Amino acid sequence: MKALEEKILAEGRVLPGNILKVGSFLNHQLDVPFLMEMGKEIARLYKDCGVNKILTIETSGIPIAFAAAAHMNVPVVFAKKHKTKNVSGGVYSTVVHSYTHGTDYTVIVDNEFLSKDDKILIVDDFLANGKALIGLIDLVHQAKGRVIGAAVAIEKAFQSGGDALRAEGIRVEALAMIESMTDSELTFRQS
């Protein structure tokens, strides 16, 4: 999505540790009209695929998931970060490893909000190592639902998560794919 690449170049900031800050429009301040355009593009990509629900993860996946859902006319379920490793009944749960924070965390979805009849599109803001997406796919499979595919705003294509998922046959769409990133230069992979 050309407009997203231009926005990243104009507003993004690269910090040490391969961190791309896009808090001005994607995950702290939200440029809602622009996010709605991103959601429209996700809806176009997954048109006629039978998606009946979007699954994302709190917090920063929610805005882009919501925007896509508004165009696809489907509900969103967001997996919640759980405070302890002890999870009580009535939920699906999985453990996600965060490279950014160097820790594991548990996420849960109430089991009444995922079922075997669901055809799920997974949406998130960033894709790097893919651990969050793998966790979300695991939740759908626990419910015996079907994963139609995934859509992310920004993929760090120089990390392995996206291509590993594609190699497993999972459809993964990224609105912008960053090929390389340094303090002074940012290049995109053309899909």
Add this chain to the structure above:
Amino acid sequence: MKALEEKILAEGRVLPGNILKVGSFLNHQLDVPFLMEMGKEIARLYKDCGVNKILTIETSGIPIAFAAAAHMNVPVVFAKKHKTKNVSGGVYSTVVHSYTHGTDYTVIVDNEFLSKDDKILIVDDFLANGKALIGLIDLVHQAKGRVIGAAVAIEKAFQSGGDALRAEGIRVEALAMIESMTDSELTFRQS
């Protein structure tokens, strides 16, 4: 908003401790088309008031804030819950008391996303004791911005937060106001 009252009656569940669970549409699973209707009503209520930005608080304020912003064509900023009490520079911060969890927590907004020129509408999912709204108002005032008013999906009108804010001259709109709530009955205040 009649449709919201009906939705609460149909899908809400009352738990011990005056807790109303509306996870089926408002804060775990998100009924996005319905939330967009709620956002439209908030936009109608604050039409022509000069709002240029919406401020909310993660996590569950984000969907309803996003929906209102989509209709008002303005950005959203969400205050982030901070892990420690030590806050570094470059942010506005405030402490919010949670009655539900019996604890204090710190929320922050990067100071580049609030300014003295902002005319802010504060949006959240629930209003009970009003501590979250008071914290968000404090953040706006730290930035020397102006609070135009607040809008919440559901106000527990039997708790004092909303009326206390109104007594201070702050415009507070609630799409549904719960007057009383027991396991077997839920009544609404008519505005």
